[in-house]
Amino acid sequence: MTAVPLPYRVTANRPESADTRTIELQPVAEALPVFAPGQFAMVYAFGVGDIPVSVAGIDGSALTHTIRGVGATSRALCAVRAGTQVGVRGPFGTGWDLPSAAGRDLIIVAGGIGLAPLRPLVREALSAPGTYGRLNVLVGARTPADLLYRSELDGWGHPYCGVTVDRAGPEWTGNVGVVTALLDQAAFDPHDTTAFACGPEVMIRAAARELLHRGVPAQHIRISLERNMHCATGHCGHCQLGPLLLCRDGPVVAYDRAKPLLTVREL
């Protein structure tokens, strides 16, 4: 982990949806330590600012990020051109810790941009057949046009990859409804399942409630809380949620720890 950002070259920038792009980065010289799925980087758009962004792909020292342009910095990062440079600090945060779920069924619940940090987790699980039980990937998006990684989703369907949207046009032949409804189709033994969820907090709470209802223990539900953060090193307190500093103790937290904090009106 470095205090100053290391320069990374943008090697690709492709659209995912109207407001979301995936960028690929290669270290210009020195590389950061290897990231684990679920961890995040502070990515610096020179002259604009830096923001926390999860790793959406890890290939040796190369990093992939999927960024939704919502404000000045994220929009600047969406606009970076191949060949230009950005600054990167990291790795930060707790990560999904997939290996500790060895032998268990896996349920991955993603909403919107929340699929980005879960993508390397799905890839890690797919690359180790036999290590984990059944892999279920449940993806929700607002409309079909908002779906990320469309070309990859088909390859994730072992035994189940379900995609649902809130609003569908006539061209859509898939599911319509909330992402939690896809649990009906998933194949898992709740007591022997580890679930991973990322997305808007409303969705995370709904997913956790439904998983608990079906018998998945709270300590085996891991969620990623992407509250806004600033220093990413546990000093500034910007990302404090109750006793947790999410940049250090999170973003991935087990639901038995997170639940009491998520139900408080404002913290």
Added chain:
Amino acid sequence: MKDTGILAAIPEGPRERLMALGHEMSFPAGTRIFEEGGRADRFWIIHTGGVNLDIHVPGRRAAVVETLGAGRLLGWSWLCPPHQWHLGAEATSPVRAWEFNAAEVLELCERDHELDHALLAYVIEVIGRRLRAARTRLLDLYGPYGSGSPG
């Protein structure tokens, strides 16, 4: 897997009496199972396959508002006036389901209060769940802060 559908919601005794009234049906993909405004005199419990619920949009293809999968109740408009479907339903894949005649079930419920209570509680739970899902979808769920204010 823990069942969260009708099998879990209704105790064994009344459930068996209810299931004795059902018969298995199958619908090929693309079948219109019922139409908006039609008489709601039946309901189904989906065994396998998927069903889209849709709303008629004049001059255009019906807009799909929800997909139901295995274990789910298809149709509750039979339970209360005006006993008309307020949505249409279409099989999105080959569907196997138990079909129930609403009049027969309601008649049994008049004599079988245990079933009456359990079935009503189940249908209310289903309606509550769908209402919650619909309300959640009113939010820009996947946008920053799920359309709540960042405070």
